[in-house]
Amino acid sequence: MKTVGRLILSAIFLALTGVMAAAARTAPDAVFAFYPAFSRKVLAAVSSVTAVVPFCIWEVVVLLAVLWLVYTLVRVFRHHGRGILSWLSGIVLTLCVFLFAFVGVWGLNHFGPDVSQQLGLSVREYSAAELTEATRYYAQQATRLASGVRRDEKQVGQFSDFSTLAKQAGKGYETLGQEYALFTGSTDRVKKLASWKLFSHFGITGIFICVTGEACVNPDTYVAWLPFTMCHEIAHRQAVAAEDGANFCAYLACMENPDAEFQYSGALAAYIYCSNALMKADRAAATEIWNSVDPGIRADAQAANEHYAQYEGKVQDAATKVNDAYLKAFSEETGVQSYGEVADLLIAWYQQKAPRT
Structure with a gap:
């Protein structure tokens, strides 16, 4: 059930991402009347938090994520592959959430005014x-x-x-x-x-x-x-x-x-x-x-x-x-x-x- 739930959530996030991209392409005047300013404000808020430390937080997150993936994958194979679908569904959900956040916060600017x-x-x-x-x-x-x-x-x-x-x-x-x-x-x-x-x-x-x-x-x-x-x-x-x-x-x-x-x-x-x-x-x-x-x-x-x-x-x-x-x-x-x-x-x-x- 956990695997099915993750896949359903993945589909929802993916669909929402597609809706945002479609809206930016088909109704640019409406979307970009507010989106660039919204994007700048969100980025400024996030940056004000991450700027507290001098190093790139995302590099640390990626390193920890890779280590976690390796660790959990080893555990899956130690159990003779049981849980592999759950492991894969977790990765798919994470990627879909990241794509949703990327497009929602910043990515739509690619379709905006020059x-x-x-x-x-x-x-x-x-x-x-x-x-x-x-x-x-x-x-x-x-x-x-x-x-x-x-x-x-x-x-x-x-x-x-x-x-x-x-x-x-x-x-x-x-x-x-x-x-x-x-x-x-x-x-x-x-x-x-x-x-x-x-x-x-x-x-x-x-x-x-x-x-x-x-x-x-x-x-x-x-x-x-x-x-x-x-x-x-x-x-x-x-x-x-x-x-x-x-x-x-x-x-x-x-x-x-x-x-x-x-x-x-x-x-x-x-x-x-x-x-x-x-x-x-x-x-x-x-x-x-x-x-x-x-x-x-x-x-x-x-x-x-x-x-x-x-x-x-x-x-x-x-x-x-x-x-x-x-x-x-x-x-x-x-x-x-x-x-x-x-x-x-x-x-x-x-x-x-x-x-x-």
Whole structure:
């Protein structure tokens, strides 16, 4: 009876999850009139509790869950398989409850309004000339800010330690929140992933866990990208689910941060994203701009490539495919390519709202 009861509950939670997803797709105006604000408030409440400890609570929970699964499975086989159905039904119920919580608290944001809509930006298809102009703007911005970062004899950037950056990461969002409702969520500190070696081999620089409200970052992320990555994960806690949107919000937050390291990291990321897009549209223009940037930018880009090269392989390829499938399942049709689509948002921002200096 216990097994049947668990399966019935699993079906109920799964059905409720499906109803929520269907409502978000068929009646988006009604759902997203309240859901993003609801999501931010719930995440802020949960984060205020989990932020009490400096480590990632979800990592501890996962470790304990794995140990418990192994322990209980061993017990099942010691009893010659008796209770295996009950064991499996418990796992199914747990997964269904987690999926329900994920979608109910945060996941529906994948189906919500784009960041461009919420910030009043008009995004369209852009010409190579427009992309070139925007790339040049962000290259000049990064060049101007590069001098604010300490550098070694090879011109590679030297940044503050993880803890210092983590405490500073939310400052930009606090400023943005005074102007945009989108950024009124939690700015609790970013946490360091304890299992960073595993994440490095998977090619993952950060992860947001909505059920604990924790924005977690891989400390092995190349230093010049670390501030930007922290802001990216905090963007997810602002109920921004789309990856291109989170990247764009991270840029805005970095530029509003009073710390020079964050400003440079954000400008560097914006330039790199636009430059990568321009390389496909006009390689000569991209190369010309690349040759004009501050030597520190080229040094950081080269150091980053060398740093990440050590982790390239089949494990990272497999992880990329899993992430691609997840993003496509939640209406990001281009999958992992959505990480690079931030270039369109950056062009729109440059044309419509970026300050001219």
